[in-house]
Amino acid sequence: MKVKVITRNPDEYLRETKKDLHKAPRNYDPNLHPFEAAREYVRALNAVKLERVFAKPFVGNLDGHRDGVSCLGKHPTKLSILLSGAYDGEVRVWDIPQQICLRHFVAHDGIVRGISYNPNSTNFFTIGDDKTIKTWYADIPNNASEEEPLNTILSKTVITGISHHQTKPIFATCGEICQIWEETRSEPIHTYQWGVDSLHDISFNPVQQNLLSTCASDRSIILYDIRNTGPVRKVILKLRTNRLAWNPMEPFIFTCANEDYNLYTFDTRNLKKPVNIHVDHVSAVIDVDYSPTGREFVSGSYDKSIRIFEAGKGHSRDIYHTKRMQRVTCILWSLDNKYIVNGSDEMNIRIWKARASEKLGTLKPREKTALNYNSALKEKYATHPQVKRISRHRQVPKHIYNAQNELRTIKQKLKKKEGNRRAHSKKGKVPFVPERQKHVVKQDV
Numbered sequence: 396m397k398v399k400v401i402t403r404n405p406d407e408y409l410r411e412t413k414k415d416l417h418k419a420p421r422n423y424d425p426n427l428h429p430f431e432a433a434r435e436y437v438r439a440l441n442a443v444k445l446e447r448v449f450a451k452p453f454v455g456n457l458d459g460h461r462d463g464v465s466c467l468g469k470h471p472t473k474l475s476i477l478l479s480g481a482y483d484g485e486v487r488v489w490d491i492p493q494q495i496c497l498r499h500f501v502a503h504d505g506i507v508r509g510i511s512y513n514p515n516s517t518n519f520f521t522i523g524d525d526k527t528i529k530t531w532y533a534d535i536p537n538n539a540s541e542e543e544p545l546n547t548i549l550s551k552t553v554i555t556g557i558s559h560h561q562t563k564p565i566f567a568t569c570g571e572i573c574q575i576w577e578e579t580r581s582e583p584i585h586t587y588q589w590g591v592d593s594l595h596d597i598s599f600n601p602v603q604q605n606l607l608s609t610c611a612s613d614r615s616i617i618l619y620d621i622r623n624t625g626p627v628r629k630v631i632l633k634l635r636t637n638r639l640a641w642n643p644m645e646p647f648i649f650t651c652a653n654e655d656y657n658l659y660t661f662d663t664r665n666l667k668k669p670v671n672i673h674v675d676h677v678s679a680v681i682d683v684d685y686s687p688t689g690r691e692f693v694s695g696s697y698d699k700s701i702r703i704f705e706a707g708k709g710h711s712r713d714i715y716h717t718k719r720m721q722r723v724t725c726i727l728w729s730l731d732n733k734y735i736v737n738g739s740d741e742m743n744i745r746i747w748k749a750r751a752s753e754k755l756g757t758l759k760p761r762e763k764t765a766l767n768y769n770s771a772l773k774e775k776y777a778t779h780p781q782v783k784r785i786s787r788h789r790q791v792p793k794h795i796y797n798a799q800n801e802l803r804t805i806k807q808k809l810k811k812k813e814g815n816r817r818a819h820s821k822k823g824k825v826p827f828v829p830e831r832q833k834h835v836v837k838q839d840v
């Protein structure tokens with residue numbers, strides 16, 4: 396015989412503390428809640444408004460350089476350590492949480508062109524205008540007078556960029572030619588050249604570790620495989636590429652920062668046209684770096700601003716700027732996906748939040764639940780005109796606002812001129828070229 400007994404679970408009606416809200420049962424039957432969509436829309440509107448109210452991305456700045464910051468380097472394992480090089484040859488090691496300089500020394504005669512850690516983070520390498528590659532201990536010496544390089548390699552050619560292999564004790568440099576070095580040798584083990592005057596940036600692929608790329612002065616991007624005896628492929632754009640960053644999650648995707656105010660995302664399997672063109676900057680884009688997730692990247696420009704792009708979208712989702720910040724020279728995305736660090740030519744290093752309205756520190760369970768609920772509502776109503784307008788609106792400096800209007804007018808005039816030429820010419824004489832194919836001049840294999 397079955398006996399039905401009334402049972403109650405105390406977790407359903409008892410509060411954990413006296414300050415908690417009383418738990419009320421809810422029936423999720425949609426027929427009982429006819430105004431649920433209207434309530435959710437109002438909540439989504441309030442959530443996106445609060446997001447803009449609490450959007451305060453600036454965290455702090457690292458002050459101490461006596462000249463403009465030329466390059467930055469992040470530690471491969473420690474989130475709190477940052478390296479920076481300046482135009483006067485000085486290198487500084489920073490503790491980011493405490494915002495203090497741990498050590499500083501003059502590494503080169505002239506500009507520090509690049510900084511890179513080795514994979515086990517015992518040493519780091521610096522290059523400068525004095526044609527030297529110097530190896531330094533990563534640990535802080537007991538005495539400042541002991542600050543001497545572990546090894547110094549004198550190159551026969553000018554060096555402008557450096558990138559270390561992810562696992563092997565080898566690194567690559569670029570300048571007049573591309574060279575592959577071993578840490579224990581003073582002569583390069585490989586030399587690559589493809590008829591260009593100079594190379595100004597180099598980067599190893601973080602996943603396909605035998606693949607590396609360089610940006611050349613003839614407006615080209617060259618791909619190398621260190622297992623081959625020569626370069627693999629080359630694509631030439633209309634204007635020069637300043638910096639290149641590989642997607643850490645998709646090894647065949649890279650994004651390059653160009654002089655024509657745009658960023659171009661390419662797929663190495665098809666270099667005839669870019670996968671995406673990222674616009675919004677109003678001056679030359681100097682540096683670019685991907686987030687650890689590969690879903691977003693950040694760019695710094697000579698228009699004195701930083702923009703954050705989603706990898707698949709052509710327009711930026713956010714813009715960071717301050718009154719004192721001048722032209723951005725270098726930029727990094729932290730390995731914990733929470734912060735962005737940039738250096739500029741007015742001698743400051745600034746730290747920003749990757750998501751402007753994100754709350755720092757630990758979150759209570761109720762706070763976390765509320766934030767997740769609000770983000771779900773914003774995603775659900777993202778295409779609604781009011782929600783979309785508020786989430787997209789940004790205050791930009793006057794010089795950027797005026798330059799955007801000017802660029803918009805120029806593009807409209809060019810588009811109208813091309814349309815008139817096509818309308819008043821013989822059929823096929825003025826062919827239609829898609830926007831993504833206009834920027835690639837030539838591809839060599």
